[in-house]
Amino acid sequence: MKISQSKINIIRLSNESLYEASYLLAHYMYPNQWSEKSQKECLQNLIKLLEFQNAHFLLAKSSDTPAAFIALNWGFSTTKGKPILIVQDLFVMPNFRRKGIARMLIEEAILLAKEKGANRLQLNTGTNNNNAQSLYQSIGFEWFPEKEIYMLFL
DSSP, X not given: OOOOGGGEEEXXXXXXXXXXXXXXXXXXXXXXXXOHHHXXXXXXXXXXXXXXXXXXXXXXXXXTEEEEEEEEEEEEETTTTEEEEEEEEEEEOGGGXXXXXXXXXXXXXXXXXXXXXXXXXXXXXXXXXXXXXXXXXXXXXXXXXXXXXXXXXX
């Protein structure tokens, strides 16, 4: 059953929403090992994110209950001469999944990208995350099988 958009409130991360956002982030990072210690670590990460000018963190709430988040950051396409909005993380609490909340968050990201004149919204996901892949494709994302992601951790 989908949740009506009027029952979901999407807000940007602020000092007032840090605790709720850290609750969600801790459940995302430690799905089976959540603890107050892990939530405090996530709170510190989000405080740093608030200070970072090229990132956004949107929190979805159902009534007063934190339900989901999307973390976004900006890049730049040198070939197009326009910004790129990148979905860093998207997470929905298990009891809120398959209700349309992830779609609402992505739609908010699309609006933000268009508002800033971005060339594209970009993301990557796990190769076995079929539910997410179906969602992204239903929204209009294209999969590029020849692209791979490489990371160098510093």
